[in-house]
Every structure is written in C-alpha cells, then in structure tokens.
Amino acid sequence: MMMVAGDMPPSAEEQVLRERLVGCGLKAAGISMVYDEDTQGYIITIGDAAGVTNAHFECIEKVTLGNWPVFEDKQLDRTFKEASYARATNLWLAEARKILRERGLLESLPRRSHYASVDEFVAALERHCGFEVGSILKEREGKIEISPENISEGHGDYSRLSALIAAVSLASVEIGDVKIGFIGNERLAD
Template identity: 35%
Template sequence: MMDQAPEVPMTQEQVIEQRLVKCGLKAGGISVKYEEDLQSIEVIIGPAARANQGHFECIKDAAAHEIVTFEDGAMYKAYNDYTSEAARPQMLESLTATLRERKLLQGFPERGSFQSLGEFARALEKHAGTKPGAALRVDGDGIVFDPPHEANLPADFAAKYSDLLSVVMFASVRDHISFGFIGNEAVSPDR
C-alpha cells in the first residue's frame, strides 16, 4: 500500500479564489493576494473574469472583509455602491444608537429644510455643538471634514469633534450625502 502525501491546507487567498470561481467568475481574470502595504488581501477582478452586477452578492460573500477592486472603473463604482447600500441599514442602526446615547437624535436637522448643502452642513455643526463653519465645508455635492489645521493637535481633538463626526456620518448615511476627510489630496477651497 502506498503512503499518500498529506493534504496541504489551502491558503485564504486560494479559498477566496475558489469561492469566486463558484460564483461564476473565470479564474483567469481574478487575482487574489496579500498586499503588505494594505495589510489585507486584495481581490482584483479584471474583465477576463466576466463579472457582472448579478455576481456582486456572491463576490461580497466570497471576499468577506477583504478588499475588492475591479479593473473596470464603472464596475468598481457599481460594486462600491452595491456594498455601501448593503451595509446601510446596519450602519444607520448603529449611528442612530450612538446619537440616541449622546442625546443628539432629537431635533436632528432634516436635509429638505435647507436650500443649500452649505446651510445644512452649518446646521449639522450647530446641532453637534460646534461653531458653524468651523470644521465642515462643502466640496461639490459632498461635505468635507476640514477642521482648522494646527501644528500640534490639541489634546481634546477627538473629544472636540467626536459628536460632529457622528452627526455628519448619520446624515451622510441617512440622506445619501457624500462625506470625506481632508487628507493628502488637494480639494478646492470653496465654502
């Protein structure tokens, strides 16, 4: 009787790739590998995978919490929109609980009560106890968190803006408003 070689366990990357193939994607168009700079597995889906929007739920389940990128920009945007919408009820529930706990839910500003997004952003700041115009600004059709830039962050920075960030995140999820942070990318100075 011949000894059989022990079965080698599959890597997480191989498991994800197998799941994606079971979703109906073509293996030749899929790349699944750990990216050190991302500290995560990245799933890259190219046109050769023949993915379509009907695959999105299966792709999301197969990749779990790993990063999914589509080489096709339109598919990438559609997938991100899909996953955002899928997470929306849970996020809204969590943010509602946070605002209720912080006593910020009552009297929450309604987007439809303001003619401009800028007016709404200032109302959100006021609701959170922040001086209107101090940390939020409008960029295109979204709200950007852009607090005063100080050489040394104050010790109470997190406490100072915690309520404001919770308020803006709730509004962005509830009202489908784009919300971002100022980082390394330049954003126009319009207010």
C-alpha cells in the first residue's frame, strides 16, 4: 500500500530526506515523496522544478540510500541509474580484488581466455579458490550457476566462498563473456 506524502504531515524521515536533497543543491519545490510499504522506503520523484543536473547525481545517490529516487525527465533518470550502477560495480570490483589479494589469489586468477570451455574455466576457478571441482559451481548452457544446494557444500567456510564469488564476479564483469546465475530455492523444488 502506498501513502501519498500530502495525505498526512511529513514524517521526520521525509523532512530529513528533503533537507538533504536541498543540501545537494536541489529546489524543494521539485521534490515529492511517497512511502512504499513493499520496499520499506520512499519513492522520491525529482521533477524539473528541482533544477537537477548530472552534477547532483553523486550527492543524490548518497543522501537517498535505501530509498528510490526517480526523475521525471526520463533521460536524466536513465543517466542516473547508469551512473549509480557503474559506481556500485566499481565498488564491488574493488572489494572483490581486495578479497582475492588478501587470500593471495588475485595475481594467479584464472582467465576465461585460457580455457576452451566455460566448464573448464569453472573447474579452474573452483580449484583456484580451494574447492573440489563441481562442488559449488556448475556450468549450465554456457553460464556459471551457483545454487543453494551447491553453496551448502561450502557452508561455514565463508572466506573461501567469498573468494570464489569474487573470482566469478571479476571474470563476469572484466571479461564480459561469462554469465552468472544464482538459482533460488524455487528451482530446488523442481
């Protein structure tokens, strides 16, 4: 259920969000909010009257964390989402490199181009991170699949699991031709 912000006095959280957005350089008149029960956060609509430009994006992203900023201008909205995704990807890749570096696995990380098939590459990644081949990762239709049943094999050894996830992530993002799939519990019921 959505409640429109104008139906009741603004909550303290809504007031703080609005003040922070104004602190980013936006005009309050162009900002509206609706609390969304499903996401447990605010959908923040930023209209043209807010005077928003690309230069405001990083600040908007920072002050709206946990909420959902949406721009009336569809091009600005698309550009904001692309920039946010790029920043999040860069942060995750830096963290993935750190995890692998700390375990001494970064420099010798297997490269997809060195293997004839995704299946061989998957086996190399598992071995590299200290797992038995086929115990965590599976190749399915050219994709690397990670499912709950596989992860239970490594349960409790989060250090090795995080290194394996980091290695797969780096391969996926940096190389681009590796696809990853996390299989949910509904797949196990099949």
